[in-house]
Amino acid sequence: MIKKDIPLKLYSNFKIGGPAKFFAIAQNLEELSQILKDSKNLTPKVFVFGGGTNILFSDNGFDGIAIKVDIKSIEANAQSIRVGAGVLVSELLEFCIANSLSGLEWAGGLPGTVGGAVRGNAGAYNGEIKDKILEVESLDINALNTLERNKEECKFGYRISIFKKDLEGKEVITYVTFQLQKGNKEEIQSLIEDKINKRKLRHPLEYPNLGSTFQNVPVNKFSEKQMEQLTQYIKNDPFPLIPAAKLNFLAGLSGTRVGDAELSKKHTNFIINLGNAKAEEVKKLITLVKAKIKNLYNVELEEEICYLN
Ligand SMILES: Cc1cc2nc3c(=O)[nH]c(=O)nc-3n(C[C@H](O)[C@H](O)[C@H](O)COP(=O)(O)OP(=O)(O)OC[C@H]3O[C@@H](n4cnc5c(N)ncnc54)[C@H](O)[C@@H]3O)c2cc1C
Known part of the structure; x- marks a missing residue:
């Protein structure tokens, strides 16, 4: 499960980065816990990431374990949806379209994962990921216990959250629960596509x-x-x-x-x-x-x- 000397450029949207001494991909909470447990015998340095769309990896790589959070589940109930931190924002938006869920249309074309977006309170077109969040679940990297925080407790601000500030390097975001409203499928799809097209025009993609x-x-x-x-x-x-x-x-x-x-x-x-x-x-x-x-x-x-x- 834990590999050695994996070039981080393979996981970077920038195609830049030397090798991680140790590397693993966690597809669910149990795997993430196990990787963190096993890594204690290898290195004290842990770095978690998602889509690699916001990190400049060093040319020298990383002398610790880099863990890609790839938890992909989406569970819906009447009031809310609980989304794995490794779900891409684009995948979440496809789910929203398929289920006529409104509230995240601003995020059309936002690259990266839900976990990465929550950590930096990603935003665009007058929306921020915090707006529709009910709860964030995380795993303590050392104690390996799970924690739950409501929106207030996440201390969101402009491109910041408690996970980027006080808890940097201490906790991994695992699941995020959003409260979305039922809407019109065609309208939701069209608003999302509008944002994607705007980005294609303005950004050097x-x-x-x-x-x-x-x-x-x-x-x-x-x-x-x-x-x-x-x-x-x-x-x-x-x-x-x-x-x-x-x-x-x-x-x-x-x-x-x-x-x-x-x-x-x-x-x-x-x-x-x-x-x-x-x-x-x-x-x-x-x-x-x-x-x-x-x-x-x-x-x-x-x-x-x-x-x-
Ligand atoms: C073309 C382009 C357009 C963009 N447009 C916008 C925009 O409009 N608005 C905006 O806000 N950002 C934008 N970004 C930046 C980036 O896409 C977002 O910040 C995105 O939310 C990062 O997600 P990620 O999964 O790629 O994070 P990564 O790059 O993988 O990681 C970023 C940081 O988050 C941490 N992290 C990632 N996952 C977790 C987790 N599960 N638990 C704890 N920490 C974690 C990492 O340790 C790292 O410090 C853009 C980027 C690109 C390439």
Whole structure:
């Protein structure tokens, strides 16, 4: 069940990453518990992931165990649906269409798993994954006991949750329960397809990428004078923000390249892998962009992507 020296680039949407010393895929809660138990004899370092759409794996790989959470079940009852953390958001949306369930249409085209989305409170088009959550179940990596938290206890915020903050590296999200409403099947499908098509138009999906590199910047980070110029770009999603893509574009960073890593000309918050990009090149490009934005706006861009070093 636990394998050795598996290249993480195979599991990365960015096609970047050296080997994990130990590697396993957990398809249900029992397997996940067993893998974690067995790994205690091998390494103290544990990293869990889902779709690999938001992580920059290091070129040197990972000197511990990387576990892909692949729990795929979806159980529906009258009031709610309980979804395995490894279910892809696209699979969940197919289920919603088939069962005429409304509430997650905003997520059309959002890559990655339900577990990854909950950890970072993924959002787009005025929706956030937290909006329809009733409960999140998780497994304590050390004690191996299961825990349940209601929405309040998950401490969701802009691209954050308790799992990304206080519980980072301590718990694995295993199941998520959503409360959705019955709706019109055709309408649900059409709204989801609309979002998918918008993404195809705006995002450089032709290349491996990790989505938005930087978080959008709250308007209160800018001076009044700066806001005179920037007001026209305010995006209210989920509160007034200046898109990092716009700042990067205005700074003339579109198309900036380090090796095979390029700040996309199509969407200036996406870094694309032109073929053989290295994590080190991506990091250099990120440092360069942050320095330029700091210099121009006196604002610190914060990464939306995460790193595994
Ligand atoms: C083309 C593209 C478009 C995107 N658009 C958006 C967007 O509109 N909005 C948005 O918010 N994001 C967006 N993203 C980013 C990304 O898709 C989301 O953050 C997604 O929810 C990550 O899910 P994942 O399963 O791929 O997570 P991974 O990349 O596998 O992991 C991300 C982090 O979550 C942790 N994690 C994953 N699964 C679990 C688990 N079960 N338990 C505990 N921790 C876990 C990992 O340890 C890691 O720290 C986009 C990415 C791409 C490539």
